[in-house]
Amino acid sequence: MRVYWAPHTRSLRALWMLEEIAAPYERVRVDLQAGGQRQPAFRAINPMEKVPALECDGAHVAESGAIVAFLAEKFPQAGLAPPVGDVLRGRYLQWLFFSPVIEMAITQKFARLEMPEGSAGWGSFDRVFKVLSEILSASPYMLGETFSAADVLIASDLHFVIDVFKLLEPRPEFSAYLERCRSRAAFLRAQKIDADGV
Ligand SMILES: N[C@@H](CCC(=O)N[C@@H](CS)C(=O)NCC(=O)O)C(=O)O
Known part of the structure; x- marks a missing residue:
């Protein structure tokens, strides 16, 4: 490769x-x-x-x-994705596909675009990060106890929005998640x- x-x-x-x-x-x-x-x-x-x-x-x-x-x-x-046919794979795909949704929310914030929440596919910047906050307050990774390929994408997004672009204030649940992901060998x-x- x-x-x-x-x-x-x-x-x-x-x-x-x-x-x-x-x-x-x-x-x-x-x-x-x-x-x-x-x-x-x-x-x-x-x-x-x-x-x-x-x-x-x-x-x-x-x-x-x-x-x-x-x-x-x-x-x-x-072991970074639930196998095809596993019901957990639905949620896994959801979070994989959520990464471009996060990117849209970041773009909106960055460009200061006004969009109606109901028609913007990502709802709003605040809604996207509220959802991530709820999940990562309740479990260590996006799929629960197990690190998956979805975390490679979501942790990268959080890294960019918090540490690089500084569009989001650090929050304990995000800092702990990033620490867990970024301490991987x-x-x-x-x-x-x-x-x-x-
Ligand atoms: N949606 C693409 C975006 C890739 C992207 O924007 N790459 C940038 C660097 S982060 C790039 O190659 N820019 C060079 C250019 O557009 O000329 C992905 O996720 O791979």
Whole structure:
């Protein structure tokens, strides 16, 4: 497998997941400042001209959420997703798909967009983080007691909204969750790769 990535971007999600499944992979750094994402060779991998992207057995997948979901299924032995047919899989998929919902809420806040809650698919910024707060006050991970690929996405979102963009005040339940997720050996390895840039 090969991951196309750039430091300090959503690539961290793909790196984290790759480190979680602990399968061999190589990294190809895309120089975003130099426009590497717009080169024809990279556009053939991801026509959206964005990182991360993954190559696996000659096939390509982009969108960080899809990469995380794909890896969880390709490597079931990592135990990061309830198997197909398990009723818990419904909730797992719900939280995987909630990540773009969170991103919309963040975008709304960032851009100071006024939207009616009833027609905005994410309701509102406050509603999204109230729901996450309720879940993470009651259980250590999004699916309860067990860390899953959904946490790779949700913890990344919380990291960006609290620590990077500072759009949300830290709250004890979020800080504890981030601490649990970010103390994982796989995350620490991914973080080091991201910081070292290689
Ligand atoms: N929805 C995409 C977003 C990826 C994305 O926006 N990547 C940014 C870095 S965080 C990027 O590659 N930007 C380069 C560009 O658009 O030119 C995902 O989750 O993978």
